[in-house]
Amino acid sequence: MDDEAFYQIVSAFQHLVSWVAAGAMVFGGVVPYVPQYRDIRRTQNAEGFSTYVCLVLLVANILRILFRFGRYFETLLLWQSIIMIATMLIMLNLCTNVRMATDLNTKRRSFIDFDWSYFWLWSRFLDYMQCVLAFTLTAAYVTYLFLDSALFVESLGFLAVFTEAMLGTPQLYCNYQNKSTEGMSIKMVLMWTSGDTFKTGYFLLTQAPVQFWICGLLQVLVDFTILFQVYYYSRYPQKPVSHTVSHTTSAKAL
Numbered sequence: 001m002d003d004e005a006f007y008q009i010v011s012a013f014q015h016l017v018s019w020v021a022a023g024a025m026v027f028g029g030v031v032p033y034v035p036q037y038r039d040i041r042r043t044q045n046a047e048g049f050s051t052y053v054c055l056v057l058l059v060a061n062i063l064r065i066l067f068r069f070g071r072y073f074e075t076l077l078l079w080q081s082i083i084m085i086a087t088m089l090i091m092l093n094l095c096t097n098v099r100m101a102t103d104l105n106t107k108r109r110s111f112i113d114f115d116w117s118y119f120w121l122w123s124r125f126l127d128y129m130q131c132v133l134a135f136t137l138t139a140a141y142v143t144y145l146f147l148d149s150a151l152f153v154e155s156l157g158f159l160a161v162f163t164e165a166m167l168g169t170p171q172l173y174c175n176y177q178n179k180s181t182e183g184m185s186i187k188m189v190l191m192w193t194s195g196d197t198f199k200t201g202y203f204l205l206t207q208a209p210v211q212f213w214i215c216g217l218l219q220v221l222v223d224f225t226i227l228f229q230v231y232y233y234s235r236y237p238q239k240p241v242s243h244t245v246s247h248t249t250s251a252k253a254l
Contacts, residue, residue: 026080028198030087032191037094039185044102046095048183052170054088054095055120060164061085062136066143067160070153073208089132093125100124158211165215168192168222175229179238186230193223 040046061081068078100123109118111127122128146152171189175181200216202208 026076026083028195029080029084032185032188032195033087033091035187035191036185037091039183040094040098043183044098045183046098048174048181049091049095049185050170050174051092051095052120052174053167054092056163056167056170057084057088058132059135060160060167061088062132062139063156063160063163066139067153067157069143070147071157071209073212074206077208089129092128096123096125096128154211157209158215161211161215162218165218165222167219168226172222172226172229175226175233180233181226181230189223189226189230193220193227196220196223 036049040049061084064081065078067073108123109115109121109127110124111122111130120128120131122131143152143156168189171184175184196216196219200213200220203213203216
């Protein structure tokens, strides 16, 4: 009887761990954007956050969903993609509103201008939605045409996870251009790093397609590079820091 009770406790614990891991996989990816979202709303300044991060994650997760039509993977990862797409649209909406409220004299740009020099720098959230919808429909049609090709399906899967692995590169480049990490939420990057490490380990343990865990390792490498930028630019400032910015940055660290 004692052995039976022990096995029941172990089984219940295993189920609990499984549910926690599942929840972490589905919602863990969006948690890092909560502090960044709050910072942008509080300061009404979105300059420190690269909206190309949203572009990378939207493309990656749309492609991942299409990849599932050709090669099955866990439903948890499907829900993770759906929730991430919704989160990125929310971030884009906030950044667009803040930018337009502060740049009143900026000429309005729209998606249907088809001006590549202002790609992903449009004035309305509706323009971003039009772009996302156009990309989704085009990618879905191409996937439908080549769904019977194993090479295409595997390439699609690799492209999806490789694009996601490049998530941090827009922020990395933004920091490099600014010679500073001001305006970027360090909490967000720390959560990226912990989340990507957990996710990569999850891929390895669940024997996910090889594209997933290889690109997961690359993603972790990019995260650590951004953290190095935080250290480097704080220890060796590349440009003068205004009192206003310093005050804002100190508030973010709290």
